[in-house]
Amino acid sequence: MGRGLSGWRFVGASVRGTSHDRSGTPCQDAHQARTVGEGPDGPVLVLACADGAGTAERGQDGALIACARMLELAAELVEAGHGVRQLDDGMLPFWIDRAAESIAVQAAAARRRPRDYACTLLVAVIDGYGAAYAQVGDGAIVIGDGDGYTPVFWPQSGEYANTTFFVTDPPERRSICSDVRASPPMEAALFTDGVQSLALRFADRAAHAPFFGIFFPALRAQPAGEAHSLRAELDAFLSSDAVNQRTDDDKTLVIATRFPHADAGEPATS
Structure with a gap:
């Protein structure tokens, strides 16, 4: 096992x-959080989330396809006997290209344009060696080491107000941030733009640490693996009046920790 990765809770x-709700449209966000097998440096954890563009008729489908493709490609990496050690800054952008291709295939089958499936995408692939991160569009990946939380990238903004970049953008216009680090974080959070006003401080481009203190204490108390028992609490928080007063957008939050067991804390709603 690689440096405690078997102890991840997510x-x-x-x-x-x-x-x-008011417009009668579905949630256009999607997410995945899963271990995809055992690599040379221990279990490989994949976290992903995506936000379908509000102007894209099939944005929800695009988000689902993009997240699922990240899991498939990470599983293929593990099946080939590799892990994060074998990744570089160009590999996750290549994966995002593959996600765009999968969306294009679905669009062609439905006789639609790929931009009808436009979505953002954030992904983290973590094992005992380190972590690889990539992002297209807004939202953010935040990591913690016990001394605070730091955004890996800052939410991407397009040329005009309230615009961003999408997986389905033409390759020459697609903006992809990626980074591979030779050390796994102790904690990680991925979230779409509906959460970023709560989780980030835009004045100084920093993470808003109290936001993460709502969730991680309870997650640390869970057994290793997916914390199914916390899903309802996370749903309730993201749907709460206190959060909806701050944002009327879809909201996705994916969190993971490998800190040792701690006493559970109760998620708050303010």
Whole structure:
């Protein structure tokens, strides 16, 4: 086992925003959180989330396809006997290209344009050696080491106000941030743009540490693996009046920790 990766606990949730409730449209966010097998440096954990563009008729499908493709490609990496050690800064952008291709195939089968499936995408692949991160669009990946939380990248903004980049953008216009680090984080959180106003401080481009203190104490107390028992609490928080007063968008949050067992804390709603 690689440096305690077998002790990862993780959970994620996607909830529909109140603006989608009013318009009768579905939640266009998607997420995945799963271990995909044992690599040379221990279990490989994959965290991903995506947000379908509000102007894309099949944005929800695009988000689902993009997240599922990240799991498939990570599983193929493990099946080939590799892990994060074999990745470089160009590999996850290549994976995102493959996700775009999968979306294009689905679009062609439905006689639609790929941009009808436009979505953002954030992904983290972690094992005992280190972690690989990639992002297209807004939202953020935040990691912690016990002394605070730090965004890996900052949410991407497009040329105009309230615009960003999407997996389905033409390759020459697709903006991909990627980074491979030779050390796994102790904790990680991925979230779509519906959560970023709660989790980030835009004035100084930093993580808002109290936000993460709501969730991680309870997660640390769970047994290794997916924390199914916390899913309802995470759903309830993201759907709460306190959160909906701050944002009417869809909201996705995926969190993971490998800190030693701690006493559970109760998620708050303010």
